[in-house]
Amino acid sequence: MNSFHNFVTGRPMQLAMREWRIMGKWRAPLSAVAFGALLGVTGPFGSQATLGPAVRYPFWMVIALVGFGAAAVAERVLPSASPNRRSAARIIAIAAASAVPMTFFVAWAMGVVRPGRTFSPVQLLGLFPYVALVQLLIARILSPNDPPSPAAPVVAALGSVEQPAAAAYPAEFMAKLPAALRRDILALEAEDHYVRVHTRHGSALVLMRLADAAAIIDPRLGLRVHRSWWVAKDGVRALERTPGRTIARLADDTAVPISRTYLPAARTFWTD
Structure with missing residues (x-):
């Protein structure tokens, strides 16, 4: 075992x-x-x-x-x-x-x-x-295949179920960032073939698609809210309704647009 x-x-x-x-x-x-x-x-x-x-x-x-x-x-x-x-x-x-x-x-x-x-x-x-x-x-x-799902909790010999590990950003993703920006991630923004990683301490560009980055990050850590944006769960200060759209107000006061496609999921994600 x-x-x-x-x-x-x-x-x-x-x-x-x-x-x-x-x-x-x-x-x-x-x-x-x-x-x-x-x-x-x-x-x-x-x-x-x-x-x-x-x-x-x-x-x-x-x-x-x-x-x-x-x-x-x-x-x-x-x-x-x-x-x-x-x-x-x-x-x-x-x-x-x-x-x-x-x-x-x-x-x-x-x-x-x-x-x-x-x-x-x-x-x-x-x-x-x-x-x-x-x-x-x-x-x-x-059409993209679903990524391999995490292994199911392992049942120990006494019948107890092991608790799932805490959510963490993939090591291969964090290694692409400067050491000073490997914490307090607020959001990811698509810029051509790059992803701009916004943190509380600044931002940096990483060579990869936003869709690929979102696919390897634990879904408990954040949510795709727009074609060009992925937002960290702890990075949102509030969801705000403005004329004609809803935005996610980040901790650094950045306003991230939430498209209609992702709005129901965003409301559920940040109100739970």
Whole structure:
């Protein structure tokens, strides 16, 4: 029992979770390569007959890579009305949104591999459902998996249940901050491909996506309140209603907007 407990709560499990997150960063490009190769083999939508292998494989590889990029952009831009980011409605929305620019890209790519091939507006409309079908498969592959859930409490020999560990920020996240800013975190703010970490003692930029940071931080420590903001539970002084919106007033007097998507969860989180 002790050895099992040490595995669940000790360093081996932490290392396994870290490896899981590292592999997740490579999932999209590796999936794009594999998906493009599969499309090259199957040759869908008549490409098996019209394109030779030397053209068909690179063609579908490029289509898959650009398609994954378009779906990734749509996934970040489209708001999520539900905590379940793998819902069917959201995957369909991502596929439809990314299929619009991809239809024009596919039409252009077809003109490259088959010189003289052009698409009229009506033909573009006919091409859209096929592109949307491919983007639907890509969106399903790209949809984030739920991170590994913490191990269930271990039942000791006498039948008692071990209390869950206190919430703490991940060591790999805190290591990215200057030593003086590794405490009293108030909020995280998205800035392009960076996250600005606001603390009571100043702020610093960390190279990572806000969604990735929020995913590895214990949910007991804070809450995503906006596409660009994650706020610490102890960092909020009050929720304030202003004309047309609600804001979280931080301990340093910063006003953080709360979007309608996250407002019900925010009210529950800071009133419990």
